[in-house]
Amino acid sequence: MDNIRKILDIKLLAQSFDIASTAVYPLANAQKIAQLYANLENGISVLSDLKTKKSYLYYGSMAERLGLECKQQEINSIWEDELLNLIHREDRLKKYNLELRFFKHLKSIGLTQRTDYQMISKLRIRTIEGKDMLLKHRLLYLSSSADGNIRLALCLYNIVYEHLGFDAPEGIIINTRTGDIVEDGDDQTQRKLSSREKEIILLIKQGKRTKEIANKLLLSIHTINRHRQNIFKKLEVNNAIEACRIAEVAGLI
Amino acid sequence: MDNIRKILDIKLLAQSFDIASTAVYPLANAQKIAQLYANLENGISVLSDLKTKKSYLYYGSMAERLGLECKQQEINSIWEDELLNLIHREDRLKKYNLELRFFKHLKSIGLTQRTDYQMISKLRIRTIEGKDMLLKHRLLYLSSSADGNIRLALCLYNIVYEHLGFDAPEGIIINTRTGDIVEDGDDQTQRKLSSREKEIILLIKQGKRTKEIANKLLLSIHTINRHRQNIFKKLEVNNAIEACRIAEVAGLI
Numbered sequence: 001m002d003n004i005r006k007i008l009d010i011k012l013l014a015q016s017f018d019i020a021s022t023a024v025y026p027l028a029n030a031q032k033i034a035q036l037y038a039n040l041e042n043g044i045s046v047l048s049d050l051k052t053k054k055s056y057l058y059y060g061s062m063a064e065r066l067g068l069e070c071k072q073q074e075i076n077s078i079w080e081d082e083l084l085n086l087i088h089r090e091d092r093l094k095k096y097n098l099e100l101r102f103f104k105h106l107k108s109i110g111l112t113q114r115t116d117y118q119m120i121s122k123l124r125i126r127t128i129e130g131k132d133m134l135l136k137h138r139l140l141y142l143s144s145s146a147d148g149n150i151r152l153a154l155c156l157y158n159i160v161y162e163h164l165g166f167d168a169p170e171g172i173i174i175n176t177r178t179g180d181i182v183e184d185g186d187d188q189t190q191r192k193l194s195s196r197e198k199e200i201i202l203l204i205k206q207g208k209r210t211k212e213i214a215n216k217l218l219l220s221i222h223t224i225n226r227h228r229q230n231i232f233k234k235l236e237v238n239n240a241i242e243a244c245r246i247a248e249v250a251g252l253i
Numbered sequence: 254m255d256n257i258r259k260i261l262d263i264k265l266l267a268q269s270f271d272i273a274s275t276a277v278y279p280l281a282n283a284q285k286i287a288q289l290y291a292n293l294e295n296g297i298s299v300l301s302d303l304k305t306k307k308s309y310l311y312y313g314s315m316a317e318r319l320g321l322e323c324k325q326q327e328i329n330s331i332w333e334d335e336l337l338n339l340i341h342r343e344d345r346l347k348k349y350n351l352e353l354r355f356f357k358h359l360k361s362i363g364l365t366q367r368t369d370y371q372m373i374s375k376l377r378i379r380t381i382e383g384k385d386m387l388l389k390h391r392l393l394y395l396s397s398s399a400d401g402n403i404r405l406a407l408c409l410y411n412i413v414y415e416h417l418g419f420d421a422p423e424g425i426i427i428n429t430r431t432g433d434i435v436e437d438g439d440d441q442t443q444r445k446l447s448s449r450e451k452e453i454i455l456l457i458k459q460g461k462r463t464k465e466i467a468n469k470l471l472l473s474i475h476t477i478n479r480h481r482q483n484i485f486k487k488l489e490v491n492n493a494i495e496a497c498r499i500a501e502v503a504g505l506i
Contacts, residue, residue: 036286042369042429061430116295159432165422172416176295177314179412
């Protein structure tokens with residue numbers, strides 16, 4: 001499994017889902033929406049419930065071109081691997097990266113604004129004849145809990161037509177209300193840890209406490225604490241355990 | 254009013270709506286779909302019922318950029334003029350022409366295939382600041398009666414994003430199941446009447462009967478009947494009254 005997907009798993013699934021959702025689109029409603037898109041636009045829709053780690057797949061008739069049977073299915077994963085495995089590896093990685101950026105963006109804005117955003121990307125996918133076809137992939141989050149956690153993700157896949165007038169972006173986050181595009185903040189660079197920070201997170205991972213780390217590195221406890229906070233901020237996590245997991249799967253340590 | 258829109262009025266509204274619809278999407282359902290698109294994608298959706306000559310407008314929050322209030326409205330017309338009047342005249346004409354081509358295409362195929370098709374066009378529209386903005390317009394027909402008449406049309410309007418990766422075609426008819434594009438058959442040329450045919454339809458318009466026309470033009474009744482049939486075929490109509498109206502509004506006579 002790709003590292004970036006592991007990070008997504010941690011970020012998406014480590015949310016607390018205890019607080020009741022006041023969702024505009026509760027699960028049953030969201031399932032109907034997903035089904036409607038598949039029927040009306042002949043596309044494929046996947047509704048993933050991050051709380052129960054289940055996905056609901058609706059294959060519109062376009063799925064025939066991918067050799068996927070027209071069907072409705074429930075799987076015990078938030079990853080629709082039967083479909084994802086047909087996507088070109090590079091594009092799949094780009095998609096995961098963009099999904100992470102999208103998730104972070106949504107977490108950084110107000111609850112009511114979240115449904116204004118969509119993520120759009122273009123994917124090469126293998127057809128039943130073994131050829132590459134272009135798919136437009138859209139991701140929307142349909143529901144957030146009152147405490148800010150994101151629960152229902154809707155992925156919509158449609159054909160990109162072979163015509164001069166049609167195109168889909170490589171990958172972008174858009175505001176459908178204003179028409180604005182959310183620029184890439186170059187998260188990879190921001191997440192990069194300094195050599196001192198790497199040293200510290202490795203010691204944290206070994207179970208060392210702040211005082212021990214301070215003694216070992218001949219630094220003050222205050223300095224170690226400041227480094228810890230910077231690491232958490234760069235990795236966008238709240239505790240040492242998450243920090244270690246993210247740093248590891250992202251190949252930062 | 255544009256001539257092409259008059260033709261559309263004749264073609265769309267002259268259908269018989271007597272036979273009960275066996276629609277997959279009955280009116281109440283189609284209204285929910287229209288509303289959902291407006292809410293979920295912040296776009297504008299217009300559901301037009303050709304039988305009752307009513308339209309149901311759902312303005313998503315993108316409508317604010319056009320100075321249209323966010324609202325839900327029922328109007329006694331199949332034309333959403335408050336919105337259509339903001340569209341650049343050239344693009345509006347292109348849209349009507351394409352809608353006519355789309356309607357003819359759907360009439361030429363089987364009932365069950367109809368929902369596989371969408372029409373997509375790109376429109377310049379005037380924003381509240383007086384600037385041109387690009388809109389993607391999609392048209393789908395949601396219901397046909399058992400005898401082949403098309404009743405519910407769903408128009409969806411969304412922003413085209415100012416980004417290299419985004420584009421919408423000038424105007425095209427697509428099959429969302431197969432990814433095929435329906436080529437333009439150059440209807441204008443096909444519809445062009447010969448000078449003899451023009452002569453005949455002008456006489457028909459004056460109320461002349463076949464025998465009178467034959468006598469006047471020194472032709473046989475058989476020949477006049479053949480010309481009549483050719484005229485009806487070219488104008489895609491079934492009777493002389495419709496033929497006269499179409500030929501007139503299309504500027505063919």
